[in-house]
């Protein structure tokens with residue numbers, strides 16, 4: 001819904017409290033909750049309609065899953081192919097093992113151009129690594145060009161917890177912010193600006209246009225990178241993406257290593273499933289593809305920064321690696337009863353909602369309280385799996401990560417195999433328990449019979465009789481955990497006298 | 507060790523235990539999904555394109571090849587455009603009746619200069635009926651990417667039926683990945699202010715698509 005980068009809303013870098021504490025703000029703010037509810041329910045209904053329009057949705061979903069799985073299982077080969085094809089097309093490829101290295105590379109590239117400002121199209125990878133802050137520290141000003149981000153930036157504010165990052169601002173407030181602040185940042189707001197959305201959008205258009213027209217360096221992410229051709233793809237709505245991709249002389253794209261698809265043809269799957277899953281459109285307003293540089297059209301210099309930052313560690317986990325299939329459509333957020341109540345901030349990462357609950361603890365490890373609590377920020381209702389266009393079995397990964405938190409065991413961190421200690425008796429366990437209570441013990445999170453069924457199947461043997469059998473086509477049921485989640489939950493709940501919220505106030 | 511080696515090493519170790527199959531990608535799975543949705547004749551496909559373009563708030567015109575110049579001239583006049591950017595390979599006949607001053611698409615033009623131009627007229631590479639999408643590939647009759655981005659009014663001519671396909675898979679078959687592509691489905695839009703959809707933030711706020719009938723494929727190739 002957020003206008004630019006079709007897909008997930010972007011949130012600021014880690015908030016530190018564990019899951020349920022961070023949710024309090026959203027829960028206690030009725031306006032925010034109302035808006036969030038309205039947004040998720042609207043987009044949910046629209047998505048269902050957009051998906052129903054294509055009779056082969058199940059086949060597209062299966063193909064998307066297989067293409068991504070195949071790519072991940074041969075990722076070394078495809079990474080080398082990307083390097084080769086992008087280089088052959090005139091691009092320059094850089095490799096960044098972690099966030100710091102990626103930030104250093106980008107800052108260095110901007111400095112080489114002699115520029116001190118860049119225009120940015122919103123991207124989750126650059127938010128994940130905290131690029132804007134890193135550039136700021138180097139004296140480089142990064143202008144986010146998405147309308148919602150502009151409202152937030154001018155309002156000296158943080159994106160709110162929700163699908164549309166600026167939804168906590170109503171039109172009157174936006175008018176006031178524009179009138180007051182735009183002159184500080186560049187072109188002032190027009191005289192007599194009213195609060196109609198069209199006029200506000202016009203004011204933003206004029207204000208940002210000045211920055212686009214003079215920009216010499218653009219920074220983007222990418223939705224897809226095609227290995228065989230070296231093509232990058234950006235899917236968006238507002239057109240600020242096109243501005244950043246075509247007007248500057250230098251373009252720097254920071255892209256996670258999991259964004260690769262093998263062939264040009266594979267886009268036929270994702271360009272059908274992504275817009276329908278994301279903004280519930282047949283097609284988003286603008287999609288740009290580019291292959292290296294083109295003579296006299298667009299940037300003369302193109303840099304691709306391939307980012308690992310925990311992805312190869314995630315790949316090492318047989319169950320967890322499916323999270324790398326994610327195409328960041330945000331459909332799982334919009335159907336999640338926990339997200340709807342908790343809001344995006346509660347997840348303590350740029351990746352909110354169900355995907356955040358399985359991705360962040362894998363990218364960052366489960367050492368912190370927030371990351372240990374995230375796998376519990378779910379009622380395992382299964383709605384996220386049902387809507388996921390690449391069939392990520394989020395509940396399966398959640399259960400797997402819960403086991404890891406509770407029992408410890410071997411994991412890979414920064415390429416090294418390490419053995420995690422069980423969380424039992426530690427702060428992480430208490431944080432996890434509070435998250436579990438929050439997500440699990442409230443009625444709203446558990447409603448609808450069908451979802452309840454898909455939840456309980458997690459604790460059943462691999463073969464499912466009756467209607468549940470339909471699931472087994474696209475999934476392997478996980479074995480019953482050594483300590484079933486519910487037992488664990490009851491045990492820890494018992495230990496704490498059944499009052500997790502008290503424990504949270506520390 | 508370079509970061510390249512480090513990352514590739516980590517990836518290889520991560521996959522060491524994974525089942526190795528050397529089956530070529532295209533044999534590894536079957537593409538069971540449809541090449542297009544539903545069965546339509548040529549005319550119905552063009553109708554669907556018109557319908558879906560309009561559904562995403564593009565303004566759709568239909569005319570014959572003989573009327574094209576008059577149609578375009580009428581659109582520019584109705585808009586009150588004083589200047590129009592023209593790709594170098596555009597059929598000059600298309601603008602023969604327009605009184606609007608023509609600005610050629612040139613490498614030297616600055617974005618600021620383009621910002622002062624009222625309209626742009628281009629052809630397209632392919633149009634997709636099921637999604638109401640037009641795709642530009644930077645060919646001589648479409649010009650540089652920025653000319654369809656900075657001016658506020660874009661007139662795009664689609665030669666029907668030969669430039670129209672039903673579906674996304676069919677469109678990708680026709681497109682050359684080496685060229686920079688812009689897929690356009692309606693004018694740009696945002697819902698960032700109280701979830702109200704507003705047309706046009708940064709791209710052209712008015713997109714007019716002319717479906718021109720009965721014109722044989724032109725000699726413009728890329």
Ligand code: SF4
Pocket residue numbers: 277325326327328329330331332333355384387388389390391392
């Ligand atoms: S996990 Fe699936 S549904 Fe959620 S954002 Fe990723 S692709 Fe979309």
